[in-house]
Amino acid sequence: xxxxxxxxxxxxVSETEDRLLQEQIKxxxxxxxxxxxxAGISASRNDRQERGxxxxxxxxxxxxxFSLTEGAxxxxxxxEDVNGDEDDDDEKYLVGFTEVNIVGLQYYHGTVNSRExxxxxxxxxxxxxxxxIRVDNMYGEQVGHIERYKACHLAPLVDDGLILIEGIxxxxxxxxxxxxxxxxxxxxDTAMNTVRNRLSRSGLALVTPxxxxxxxxxxxxxPERLKLTEDKxxxxxxxxxxxxxxxxxxxxxxxxxxxxxxxxxxYPHQKEALAWLVERENSLELPPxxxxxxEKRGSTKxxxxxxxxxFMTDQRPEPFRGGILADEMxxxxxxxxxxxxxxxxxxxxxxxxxxxxxxxxxxxxxxxRAKCDNPESQATGERRSxxxxxxxxxxxxxxxxxxxxxxxxxxxxxxxxxxxxDRTKKSxxxxxxxxxxxxxxxxxxxxxxxxxPLQKVNWLRVILDxxxxxxxxxxxxxxxxxxxxxxxxxxxxGTPIQNGAKDLGSLMMFxxxxxxxxxxxxxxxxxxxxSTGDASGFLRLQALLMAIALRRTKDxxxxxxxxVDLPRRTVNIHFVELDVKDRQLYDKIELEGKRLVGQYVxxxxxxxxxxxxxxxxxxxRQICDHSDLCPLKEGLLDTISDIKDLSSSPELLQKLxxxxxxxxxxxxxxxxxxxxIAVITKCSHVFxxxxxxxxxxxxxEKCPMCRVPLTTSDLFAASPxxxxxxxxxxxxxxxxSAKLKALMGLLLETRIKDxxxxxxxxxxxxxxxxxxxxxxKEAGFKYVRIDGSMSLKKREAALRAFQSKDTDGPTVxxxxxKAAGVGLNLVAASQVYMIDPWWNPAIEEQAMDRVxxxxxxxxxxxxxxxxxDSIEERILELQExxxxxxxxxxxxxxxxxRRSRIEDVQHLxxx
DNA sequence: ACCGCCGGGTGCC
DNA sequence: ACCGCCGGGTGCC
Numbered sequence: 001x002x003x004x005x006x007x008x009x010x011x012x013v014s015e016t017e018d019r020l021l022q023e024q025i026k027x028x029x030x031x032x033x034x035x036x037x038x039a040g041i042s043a044s045r046n047d048r049q050e051r052g053x054x055x056x057x058x059x060x061x062x063x064x065x066f067s068l069t070e071g072a073x074x075x076x077x078x079x080e081d082v083n084g085d086e087d088d089d090d091e092k093y094l095v096g097f098t099e100v101n102i103v104g105l106q107y108y109h110g111t112v113n114s115r116e117x118x119x120x121x122x123x124x125x126x127x128x129x130x131x132x133i134r135v136d137n138m139y140g141e142q143v144g145h146i147e148r149y150k151a152c153h154l155a156p157l158v159d160d161g162l163i164l165i166e167g168i169x170x171x172x173x174x175x176x177x178x179x180x181x182x183x184x185x186x187x188x189d190t191a192m193n194t195v196r197n198r199l200s201r202s203g204l205a206l207v208t209p210x211x212x213x214x215x216x217x218x219x220x221x222x223p224e225r226l227k228l229t230e231d232k233x234x235x236x237x238x239x240x241x242x243x244x245x246x247x248x249x250x251x252x253x254x255x256x257x258x259x260x261x262x263x264x265x266x267y268p269h270q271k272e273a274l275a276w277l278v279e280r281e282n283s284l285e286l287p288p289x290x291x292x293x294x295e296k297r298g299s300t301k302x303x304x305x306x307x308x309x310x311f312m313t314d315q316r317p318e319p320f321r322g323g324i325l326a327d328e329m330x331x332x333x334x335x336x337x338x339x340x341x342x343x344x345x346x347x348x349x350x351x352x353x354x355x356x357x358x359x360x361x362x363x364x365x366x367x368x369r370a371k372c373d374n375p376e377s378q379a380t381g382e383r384r385s386x387x388x389x390x391x392x393x394x395x396x397x398x399x400x401x402x403x404x405x406x407x408x409x410x411x412x413x414x415x416x417x418x419x420x421x422d423r424t425k426k427s428x429x430x431x432x433x434x435x436x437x438x439x440x441x442x443x444x445x446x447x448x449x450x451x452x453p454l455q456k457v458n459w460l461r462v463i464l465d466x467x468x469x470x471x472x473x474x475x476x477x478x479x480x481x482x483x484x485x486x487x488x489x490x491x492x493x494g495t496p497i498q499n500g501a502k503d504l505g506s507l508m509m510f511x512x513x514x515x516x517x518x519x520x521x522x523x524x525x526x527x528x529x530x531s532t533g534d535a536s537g538f539l540r541l542q543a544l545l546m547a548i549a550l551r552r553t554k555d556x557x558x559x560x561x562x563x564v565d566l567p568r569r570t571v572n573i574h575f576v577e578l579d580v581k582d583r584q585l586y587d588k589i590e591l592e593g594k595r596l597v598g599q600y601v602x603x604x605x606x607x608x609x610x611x612x613x614x615x616x617x618x619x620x621r622q623i624c625d626h627s628d629l630c631p632l633k634e635g636l637l638d639t640i641s642d643i644k645d646l647s648s649s650p651e652l653l654q655k656l657x658x659x660x661x662x663x664x665x666x667x668x669x670x671x672x673x674x675x676x677i678a679v680i681t682k683c684s685h686v687f688x689x690x691x692x693x694x695x696x697x698x699x700x701e702k703c704p705m706c707r708v709p710l711t712t713s714d715l716f717a718a719s720p721x722x723x724x725x726x727x728x729x730x731x732x733x734x735x736x737s738a739k740l741k742a743l744m745g746l747l748l749e750t751r752i753k754d755x756x757x758x759x760x761x762x763x764x765x766x767x768x769x770x771x772x773x774x775x776x777k778e779a780g781f782k783y784v785r786i787d788g789s790m791s792l793k794k795r796e797a798a799l800r801a802f803q804s805k806d807t808d809g810p811t812v813x814x815x816x817x818k819a820a821g822v823g824l825n826l827v828a829a830s831q832v833y834m835i836d837p838w839w840n841p842a843i844e845e846q847a848m849d850r851v852x853x854x855x856x857x858x859x860x861x862x863x864x865x866x867x868x869d870s871i872e873e874r875i876l877e878l879q880e881x882x883x884x885x886x887x888x889x890x891x892x893x894x895x896x897x898r899r900s901r902i903e904d905v906q907h908l909x910x911x
Numbered sequence: 912a913c914c915g916c917c918g919g920g921t922g923c924c
Numbered sequence: 925a926c927c928g929c930c931g932g933g934t935g936c937c
Contacts, residue, residue, distance in 0.1 A: 102923095103922095107924090144924085177923090287915090
């Protein structure tokens with residue numbers, strides 16, 4: 001039966017139907033349409049005419065829509081199904097395979113060999129046949145098409161999301177015009193019967209795994225791989241792969257020293273990592289899973305085979321420059337990467353090959369083969385830059401900056417912060433720097449728009465820090481990351497596998513390690529065998545990770561010493577009882593506050609009065625530290641009445657805001673982090689300026705907290721000098737507090753035990769730090785202080801003084817929360833006092849880590865001062881709750897957040 | 912001559 | 925392309 005005849009035959013049927021339809025319409029149009037609709041067949045005449053031949057399958061009108069995406073070859077098909085679920089490939093099983101022909105070979109250059117895996121790509125927009133299915137080889141070079149009279153049966157099922165298809169060439173064929181291809185059909189358990197019926201009705205001969213001759217006929221390596229994706233049960237074991245990997249890991253024996261522009265010396269394990277990173281970038285080895293073969297006997301020509309797909313080429317594949325740095329947190333990955341950037345500068349020639357020092361390969365295979373997934377990468381002819389792009393979360397950006405400041409000579413590396421609204425639009429600015437730092441959010445915002453300077457530059461190196469962020473390959477952020485052009489690619493993450501090996505698949509997409517950067521190939525060669533327990537999956541994954549990943553844990557030992565032998569860290573709570581006078585004031589304000597909050601809760605106006613509540617909480621916390629911090633001695637009510645109508649009094653708003661800022665521990669309800677620039681609305685809610693402006697721009701102009709109409713003119717920012725309290729006056733104050741006395745007692749006790757011990761005192765109230773100074777002086781402590789109001793120079797000077805080993809030097813450092821930046825190195829101290837509990841436990845942890853980090857030689861004791869029977873105890877309880885919920889905080893709805901906020905308030909006020 | 916047969920032109924989707 | 929199919933040329937033995 002030949003295609004042409006069949007085509008004609010059905011065209012006639014179609015025309016007959018069409019004529020019939022016209023007559024029927026004249027008679028009883030409405031009836032017919034109704035009937036057609038109940039039968040699930042489109043009654044649109046245009047649709048029928050257009051389809052012509054495809055009517056044979058009588059498929060219901062396909063209402064799903066498709067959009068072309070850049071990431072074409074990353075998925076199984078050329079379109080992104082915008083109606084479908086993200087995890088469409090989950091839980092699909094092999095139905096069987098059918099043998100079809102690939103035709104039109106004479107028009108294309110892509111070659112394939114016996115038992116080679118091919119890509120099957122739907123071409124819904126093909127002008128000759130809407131059911132077209134293209135066949136590509138591993139490099140994305142087109143081989144041909146599946147013959148149309150078979151494709152027309154498969155394509156509708158594919159488009160309906162009922163099946164996934166994969167292709168393998170069963171036997172070698174030198175044929176210039178057509179060759180056989182086995183198409184494997186996978187479907188969900190629930191759709192299995194539908195699929196079987198529709199396929200058999202189509203007349204496709206399906207060989208199922210139950211058939212006697214399945215094993216004889218199949219070209220698939222291992223027939224027991226029936227399931228497409230990961231089994232949840234087995235997912236757990238995947239976590240152990242890295243552990244196994246560590247055991248089998250070829251020991252990194254070489255170590256290299258960092259270049260002189262690095263001020264600091266590296267730990268042995270960091271030198272090893274540096275040697276490994278440099279080796280991975282400069283190696284001439286074939287990429288993983290490639291083997292060299294002599295091409296035919298007698299010939300000197302070499303050919304290269306990919307053992308995953310059996311793809312063969314006579315051009316040497318380029319070395320794979322990059323990989324995964326998966327060291328556990330706290331091993332100094334950032335510093336190691338800085339060393340890499342400083343050490344392994346670009347080769348002199350952008351086309352590789354001349355620099356003898358690095359022994360670059362002489363092959364000059366074009367950077368990109370005819371892989372059609374990313375046209376822009378070939379289109380722009382920009383020269384390869386020497387710049388390294390680092391993409392990281394905003395919070396990690398400050399780590400990079402502080403590490404650069406701490407470890408490199410000033411000016412030795414040119415760094416550009418690609419962040420903020422005034423960031424450059426010129427790619428030439430970016431490419432002329434050594435390091436460009438940006439965030440995932442910026443990258444996502446610019447996407448793969450070719451106008452983005454990030455996408456224009458041909459980077460020497462792209463580093464994704466905290467690369468597990470791209471674990472969902474369908475997210476815009478991930479796609480933008482995948483489309484960056486770079487010679488060397490690094491994924492850096494301490495937690496490379498959280499949801500199983502799937503996460504690694506996303507990293508492969510970024511790393512562009514062919515063919516594993518293709519979701520389908522990744523599933524076929526690693527994911528599925530792994531989940532069915534087939535040894536090949538495990539062995540391949542292991543081989544892959546051994547070749548391109550480095551992971552060490554803190555527990556690993558080198559020369560019988562732990563890699564990072566951090567001293568012990570203990571956290572103790574020191575309870576404090578308020579003085580009688582302070583207790584009276586506290587109880588009075590708490591009682592008033594309780595009554596007020598009770599009213600708000602009862603009337604459902606908690607969120608409308610949020611700032612009042614914050615203020616009450618703030619006052620209570622201040623009294624716990626020192627009653628002088630709290631300006632209200634007479635009670636709350638008078639101030640409360642003042643802030644009833646804030647909209648008419650911006651001055652008052654500003655005042656309130658600055659008060660709020662002095663206790664900077666409530667998070668912006670939009671981004672859930674402490675605001676960088678806080679603004680307050682006329683309805684008295686506090687947000688990051690950026691967050692609320694963005695929200696007002698996108699959504700209706702309403703306050704996200706109370707839904708009051710709101711525009712940007714209703715936002716008020718705190719003046720930068722808001723915290724101009726009279727420091728000298730504070731310091732002179734003689735009155736002490738229970739907490740202050742307790743702190744002094746602990747400091748003195750420690751000094752007696754060991755006068756060389758240095759201490760860090762954290763408080764979030766700058767005023768409290770002031771109050772500590774007088775007693776410190778009196779007791780003969782030398783101290784320094786760092787707070788938000790100090791210039792960078794002053795801070796550095798204070799830090800240097802504290803770090804000095806001079807026996808005469810300061811032994812106490814006073815730090816405000818805002819000043820305890822991520823990079824701050826306080827290992828000189830080993831005692832830590834947290835004067836007041838932080839609202840957010842993560843920030844507290846971060847502060848502790850300034851002391852308990854690489855370089856610390858003593859055991860670290862952290863003492864948290866907590867007033868008994870007070871709001872501070874409840875804050876601790878909330879911390880515990882937040883810690884448990886930390887990971888689930890994302891993806892919470894606005895309503896959820898509202899609810900939990902109200903709950904928090906109720907808990908804090910014991911209502 | 913509304914067939915059969917011949918042989919040249921031709922060839923994916 | 926050593927096939928199939930198409931369509932024009934052709935036509936007893």
